Amino acid sequence: MGCIAPKSKNTQKKTSDDNLNSKRDGFQSSRLIKVESKDQLAFHPSLFVGRRKGNIEEHYSFEKAIYAGSYGEVRLASNKITGLKRAIKTISKENIGKDTKLRARFFTEIEILKQMDHPNIIKLYEFYEDDSNYHLVTEYVPGGELFDYIIKSKMLSEPIAAQFMRQLLSAVAYCHQNNIVHRDLKPENLLIDAQSHEATLKVIDFGLSAFFDSKVSMTKKYGTSYYVAPEVLRRSYNEKCDMWSCGVILYILLCGRPPFNGSSGPQIVRRVQKGEFSFDSPSWEGVTPMAKKLITRMLDYDPGTRISANEAVQDEWMIYNASTIPRDENIAQISLQNLKTFRVEQKLQRAVLTYIASQISNKEEIKKLGEAFRDMDTNGDGKLSKEEVLEAFYSLGGNGFSQKDIEDIIKQVDVNNSGFIDYTEFIMATARKESLLCIENLDSAFSAFDEDGSGKISAIELKNIFGKELIATDEVWKDMIAEVDENGDGEIDLNEFRTMMQHIFDDRP
Template identity: 55%
Template sequence: MGCFSSSGRHTLPKSEASNTPSQVVHTKEDIKIDASMFVGHRSGQVLEHYKIGQKIGSGAFGCVRIGTHIATGQKRAIKTIHKESISEDLTERAKFFTEVDILRRADHPNIVKLYEFYEDEKYFHIVTEFLQGGELFDYIIKNKMLSERAAAIFMRQILSAVAYCHLNNIVHRDLKPENLLLENDAPQPNLKVIDFGTCAIFDPSRHMTKKYGTAYYIAPEVLRKDYDEKCDIWSCGVILYILLSGKPPFYGRTDRDILKMVEKGEYSMRGTIWTTISQGAKHLISRMLDYNPKNRISAREALMDDWLAQNCAVSPSAQSIPLASLDNLKAFRAEQKLQHAVLTFIASQLLQNEDSKQLSEAFRNLDKNGDGKISREELLEVYSGMMGLEAASEEVEKIMRQVDANGSGYIDYTEFIMATAQKEKMINQMNLEAAFKVFDSDGSGKISAQELKALLGSGGGENETIWCELIKDVDQNGDGEIDINEFKAMMMSLVESHK
């Protein structure tokens, strides 16, 4: 059923459409748009949407294959798990759904992106971005040991992802080079954390007790089954040790031998290799491998370490960030909520890594403290260097109002990509047609108020009239729904306004 103008029928009687004290959202302006809205749980066959290619990995419960998205031609990774393998094991089933939920909500340039999740009679299929650079483990073997600068750049990316997770009460529990994938085979590629199968949502006031991890990287307190999120920092310390020396700090012939070494927590930074490594690097390793978790550095503290900052050479000044990105961020406007939603969908689901590579780097340079989001203060520091403090304060407030679509008080990664990407790259025929199909969930050729509520309703409360208002903003022929031509006209107006 469509929505109609005041001269025609209303979808709901006034008594149902009127606001009540229990309703949180009262107007369409209050709808919160978030990238997680578009990570759908699909029914039906994954083969209807993907051409399945070669196997690139396997495990106890399934395998990972390359899939080509038929609608866009994008290569993606499809992790397939046989339902029977986890149906009777409640722990494994819970871990599986926890992984899906965490990846759905994660929005960080160094955490693998989840596109969608399929379920058919026999299988679950998790569709994520395809990272063709291989494991950091293989990169280490190929290069044997890295320069301090290269190691620091990798470590900053890992710690940024970990800090973001810990800030959101997520602990990974199995950080290791095999679970760190590279986007491509460039000399200094972007890195992403994968495999959240052992992760958990933790309560900061309570310690965890279940033992998860891999022998070389597991923290001693995990072996005692009494630990908190700092176990991830221990793993980071082991990874940095290996990046710089090419060898693990705790080793043995068997896992049992390795775990005995971990339990003692004794390691050495002596020998020929370590004479060439700076005191700053050694100091950071020792802070991350502090045997007492209470004294161990946090992810956010590690990101501010002097050695890391000096070697990454990240500057918050305008010179380190492309002016085009800053100009696009400042100029971003989406007057209609539906435009905002479509741009968020395209930025999170359709843009290729190569399209957003420079934008990702700009995001990292703006994100001075490395927590995976951009604050008012971080924006103010950059723009005040361009236009003065007073003008910058006013400009930053405008940016926050326009770009912070989910009302978090920060510019999240997808919001930044959405606002700074070239509109001509985002708003093209292929992307608009793919987006329309998602919004037109029943395939009728028109988008209804009910379809908008089903897709965006988690950010819009129960006020039914706002969905009709969204339709009315775009509905040129007054039939109460949005067809493909009206949809395209709405989005192409953004391209015109940015010329």
């Protein structure tokens, strides 16, 4: 739901949300990377989010409607090959085709979701197009909205509220570091995988999101009245508008009602414009000063002094409450041991592992590994630095590790050459061998790479898959094939493919 605003006579230069979004209309990749040799190849999960033509029902069995709106619906479906559950958002071309701004926002949402690699942001797997509709195939989150959990619970204890907020703020920090602003954060746009205080939270609905330029103010008025920041109503704002929304959400989690309430939309907006709130109700009597201080910093009327997402994740209230949550030491130990022994030399192996980890991994195992990832990610930015990995080893008794040891680990795991261990890279390096490389996963991955269904993977097929973002000569793709082509025919058959992958973790339990 968006705020309705009168026409503006503002004549300042075109804003970042207009400029950057218009560049991405039509689902064009914004990250073309030139590669001179096989050794320079780097793989990101976005490479596998393909735009596919044809009938989606040939690949998915639809089960039930989850949500229906004015522009389309979201349905639960199962992949016919893997059996994995997916939520599929179907948008009618007729509904958005005549509105160029709406169409631009739609393709911006796809481009943003493609780039996301974070445990608390909804994952986009595929994008289908037929004569009448677009279909976004996304992660299925069975627990429903955080909003429903709030209604059921009325208000949450501080440790539970902190657990949800840390996940939310980590996702927001990750977005802001990648120059993405959400602009419609609210409990209805936060899904949880179970109606439980131990649930994993996922941020959804990037339909009002934008790529932003930190040097240029945004002016489009978007958001929902209870959660919209006052500077958005003034039509001059930056990414800190998301932090105001987070402050409103935390306020609601701890007392069960919004800080800016009213009997109508206009009344709520007037109170937001004033920015005045209080902790005077009886609901706040047992809440700690630390929690109130954090909310006050989030609801700072001045965006210039308002707390950032990175700062909020490391706030004293967040750190204190995180320390009260029991850690699964066994998962942490196994994760670090697997990180230490991860060795993959061949480029095709790295590409296939990235595909499996991002597209078809075991959901229950991912949930546990995601918790281990969040524990290691002490600054909450959605990626692991050398310092964080080293600290994780120290905290579990690995005092014999040096900076050089950690650099070697990151060099092995960092398949996209970012200098950090990203979320999918962590899953790829720490998952159990029998889970990651089961026959079902390998056969599904082989089918994805064997685009023409010939029973063999060719250099041309690798070029078709990766050439959308990685610009390389034909020799690079041929070298990638030759590295694992046992019989020298210039292609990879299923047996060669399975052999290549099953030798990866020979020393892993």
